[in-house]
Amino acid sequence: AQTVTQSQPEMSVQEAETVTLSCTYDTSESDYYLFWYKQPPSRQMILVIRQEAYKQQNATENRFSVNFQKAAKSFSLKISDSQLGDAAMYFCAYRSQGGSEKLVFGKGTKLTVNP
Amino acid sequence: DAGVIQSPRHEVTEMGQEVTLRCKPISGHDYLFWYRQTMMRGLELLIYFNNNVPIDDSGMPEDRFSAKMPNASFSTLKIQPSEPRDSAVYFCASSFLTSGTVYNEQFFGPGTRLTVL
Numbered sequence: 001a002q003t004v005t006q007s008q009p010e011m012s013v014q015e016a017e018t019v020t021l022s023c024t025y026d027t028s029e030s031d032y033y034l035f036w037y038k039q040p041p042s043r044q045m046i047l048v049i050r051q052e053a054y055k056q057q058n059a060t061e062n063r064f065s066v067n068f069q070k071a072a073k074s075f076s077l078k079i080s081d082s083q084l085g086d087a088a089m090y091f092c093a094y095r096s097q098g099g100s101e102k103l104v105f106g107k108g109t110k111l112t113v114n115p
Numbered sequence: 116d117a118g119v120i121q122s123p124r125h126e127v128t129e130m131g132q133e134v135t136l137r138c139k140p141i142s143g144h145d146y147l148f149w150y151r152q153t154m155m156r157g158l159e160l161l162i163y164f165n166n167n168v169p170i171d172d173s174g175m176p177e178d179r180f181s182a183k184m185p186n187a188s189f190s191t192l193k194i195q196p197s198e199p200r201d202s203a204v205y206f207c208a209s210s211f212l213t214s215g216t217v218y219n220e221q222f223f224g225p226g227t228r229l230t231v232l
Contacts, residue, residue: 043204043225044225044226045208045223046223091158101148101163101165101170101171101210101219102160102163104160105159107157108157108158
């Protein structure tokens with residue numbers, strides 16, 4: 001079974017600075033998807049960014065980018081120019097490419113943005 | 116679009132009572148997922164449906180939990196009898212398979228916070 005590990009329960013960053021959230025996963029599959037979800041205090045889960053394992057190029061979405069290291073099974077999220085609205089729980093998630101639609105989530109990292 | 120709609124947003128009940136959580140997926144979506152979020156276990160998939168048919172219910176904790184999807188626009192998650200350890204936030208999500216891809220983004224509802232006393 002696949003597992004996702006987020007080793008940083010909490011992180012903090014100064015407004016306008018850059019922060020990196022870590023995620024590692026364990027799988028025997030070669031094709032899969034990886035995601036970062038944001039959960040603000042409103043509880044709403046919001047997809048931030050996704051990465052297909054077969055793509056070597058790291059995904060980017062505006063201020064959000066990932067560092068995908070397939071061999072190391074590492075998938076970190078970098079937030080540039082942090083804003084107060086970025087404060088939230090961030091969850092890393094894994095999904096197989098074939099078969100199950102199941103998302104496997106990490107335990108999350110709470111990000112605080114200091115003004 | 117209104118997004119995924121869940122009701123109620125908050126539910127407080129006493130141990131032993133029946134609890135029913137409701138979900139209306141985004142119109143046109145053919146997958147529906149139920150997740151549970153707790154501090155101890157994080158976010159876990161309980162069950163998911165495709166075209167109203169349960170596909171994977173391996174995450175359903177025990178026989179006290181049941182889920183149904185009588186039609187494409189409505190699903191329920193029922194707990195009977197409820198126990199204090201069922202206290203959690205329950206999320207519903209829906210998705211559809213985008214033409215030309217094998218990927219379908221899951222859109223989450225706002226969740227139902229359940230407290231069992």
